[in-house]
Amino acid sequence: MKITFYGHSCFAVEIAGKVLLFDPFIKHNPLSSHIDIDKIKCDYILVSHGHQDHIADAPHIAHNNNATIISNYEIIQWLKKQGVAKTHDMNIGGHWMFDFGKVKCVNAVHSSSMPDGTYGGNPMGFLIESSEGNFYYSGDTALTYDMKLIGDHKNIDVAFLPIGNNFTMGVDNAIIACNFIKCNTVVGLHYDSFPPIVIDKEEAKMKFANAGKQLILIPIGDTIELNKKL
Numbered sequence: 001m002k003i004t005f006y007g008h009s010c011f012a013v014e015i016a017g018k019v020l021l022f023d024p025f026i027k028h029n030p031l032s033s034h035i036d037i038d039k040i041k042c043d044y045i046l047v048s049h050g051h052q053d054h055i056a057d058a059p060h061i062a063h064n065n066n067a068t069i070i071s072n073y074e075i076i077q078w079l080k081k082q083g084v085a086k087t088h089d090m091n092i093g094g095h096w097m098f099d100f101g102k103v104k105c106v107n108a109v110h111s112s113s114m115p116d117g118t119y120g121g122n123p124m125g126f127l128i129e130s131s132e133g134n135f136y137y138s139g140d141t142a143l144t145y146d147m148k149l150i151g152d153h154k155n156i157d158v159a160f161l162p163i164g165n166n167f168t169m170g171v172d173n174a175i176i177a178c179n180f181i182k183c184n185t186v187v188g189l190h191y192d193s194f195p196p197i198v199i200d201k202e203e204a205k206m207k208f209a210n211a212g213k214q215l216i217l218i219p220i221g222d223t224i225e226l227n228k229k230l
Contacts, residue, residue, distance in 0.1 A: 001013055001014060001015045001132055001133050001135070001157075001158075001225070001226055001228075002014040002015075002223055002224070002225050003158075003187065003218065003223065003224050003225070003226065004218075004221075004222070004223040005187075005218035005219070005220055005221070005222060006024070006026050006032055006035055006040070006220065006221070007025070007026060007029045007031050007032035007035070007193065007220045008023070008025050008029050008031070008032070008053055008189070008190060008193045009022065009023040009025065009048075009053070009054060009139070009140070009160075009162070009189040009190045010022060010023050010024050010025055010026055010032075011023075011137075011160060011187070011189070012040070012042060013128075013135070015100055015101070015128070015130050015132050015133065016099075016100040016101055016130045016131055016132050017100065018043040018044065018098075018099065018100035019041060019042040019043050019044070020042065020043070020044045020045075020046060020100070020128070021040065021042035021044065021045045021046070021061065021067070022045075022046050022047075022048070022126075022137055022160070023046070023047060023048055023053075023054035023055070023139070024037070024040075024045060024054075024055070024056065024057040024058050024061050025052070025053045025054055025055070025056045025057060025193075026040075026056075026057050027056065027057050027060075028052075028056055028057075029053070029193055031192065031193055031220055032220055032221075034220075034221065035220070035221055037057050037060060037061055037064075038064060040061055040064075040065075041065060042061065042065050042067050043065070043067055043068070043100075044067055044068050044069070044070060044098070044100075045058050045061060045062055045067050045068070045069045045070070046069075046070045046071065046103070046126055046137070047069060047070070047071035047075055047079075048071075048108065048123060048124055048125060048126070048137070048139025048140065049072075049075070049108070049110060049111075049112035049120055049121075049122075049123035049124070049139060049140060050074070050075050050078070050112045050113055050114040050115070050120025050121070051111075051112065051113065051115075051120070051140070052115045053193070054139070054140070055075070055114075055115065056115070058079065058084075059079060059082045059083065059084050062079075062084050062085075062086070063083070063084070063085075066085075066086065067086065068086040068087065068088055069084055069086070069087050069088070070087075070088045070089075070090060070103060070126075071087075071089065071090070072089065072090060072091050072092075072105075072120075072121040072122060072124060073089045073090075073091060073121060074114075074119055074120055074121030075089075075112075075114070075120055075121060076088075076089035077089075078114050078118065078120070090103070090105045091105060091121075091122070091124075092105050092106065092107055092122055092124050093105065093106075095127075100130055101128060101129050101130030101131065102127075102128070102129040102130070103126055103127070103128060104126070104127040104129075105124045105125070105126060105127075106124060106125045106126070106127055106136075106146070106149075106150065107124065107125070107141075107144060107146045108122075108123040108124050108125045108138060108139045108140065108141035108144075109123075109141050109142040109144045110123040110139070110140040110141050110142070110167075110168070111123065123139055123140060123141070124139060125137055125138040125139045125141060126139070127150065127154060127156075129154075132228060133157040133158070133226070133227070133228035134154060134155060134156050134157050134228075135156060135157055135158045135159065135160065136150060136154075136156050136158075136159045136160065136181060136183070137159075137160040138159065138160060138161050138162065138177075139162075140162055140167065140168045140190060141162065141168060141169065142168065142169050142173070143169045143173035143174075143176055143177055143180075145180070147177050147180035147181050148180045148181075150180070150181045151179075151180050151181040151182035151183070154181075156181055156182065156183040157183070157185065157226065157228055158183065158185045158186070158187060158226055159177070159178065159181055159183045159185070159186050159187070160186075160187045160189050161174045161177055161178075161186050161187075161188065161189065162174065162188075162189050162190035162191070163188040163189070163190070163191050163199060163204060163215070164190045164191035164192070164193075164196075164197030164198075164199060165196075165197060165199070166196040166197050167190070167196070167197065168190050168197075170199075171199070171203075171204045171207050171208070171215075172207070174186065174188075175207065175208060175211045175213060178208075178211070178213050184212065184213040184214060185213070185214050185216070185226070186208065186213065186214065186215050186216065187216045187217075187218065188204070188215055188216065188217050201217055204217075205217070
C-alpha cells in the first residue's frame with residue numbers, strides 16, 4: 001500500500017487499485033499550505049468525526065473527484081446539505097464490502113460536532129481489510145480497552161494513531177495501544193498542527209524504538225510504500 005501524508009490527520013492510502021483519503025484538513029492547516037487540494041486524487045473519503053480539522057476540505061475534494069464519502073449517519077446528512085452527491089453512511093460495529101475491500105467502523109473515545117456546531121454523531125475509527133493488507137485508522141481517540149478486540153481478532157499490518165496528546169492520546173498511550181492491537185508499525189497522526197500538540201519527534205521515535213516498535217512520521221506531501229505482513 002502507498003501512503004501519502006497531507007498533514008494533521010489526513011492521509012491518502014492507495015490500496016487494491018483505489019485511493020482512500022482520510023479526514024481532509026489541508027487548506028486551513030498552515031503546515032500544509034504548499035499542498036494544492038485541487039491536485040489530490042481519490043475515490044473515497046473517510047471522515048472519522050465532525051470537527052473542522054477533520055472535515056474541512058471533504059466537500060471540495062469529493063466534488064473534484066466525484067468521490068464517495070464514508071462516515072456516520074449524522075455527518076453524511078450534514079454533507080448532503082453541503083451538496084455532496086455520493087455518500088455511504090455507517091455506524092460503529094457495522095461493516096460494508098466496497099470494491100477495494102472491507103470497512104468496519106470501531107469505537108473512538110472523543111467528541112464530535114460539525115463546523116457549524118450541529119450534532120456530529122459518535123466519533124469512530126476504521127478497520128480496512130483488503131487483498132493488499134489490513135490497517136487501522138483510529139481517528140481522534142483516547143486509549144481504550146476496546147482496542148484489544150482489534151488485536152484479538154484482526155491481523156493489522158499498520159496502524160494510524162494520534163500521538164499529539166492534549167486532545168487525543170499521546171506517545172506513551174499510543175505505545176500501549178500498539179500492544180492492544182498487536183501491531184508494531186505505527187504512522188503518527190494529529191501532531192504539530194497547533195501549539196498544544198507540538199511534539200518532540202525524535203523523542204517520540206526513540207520511545208517507540210525502546211518499546212520494540214516503529215513510529216513513522218511522514219513529511220507532509222511525501223509518499224511511502226508499506227508491504228503486507230507475510
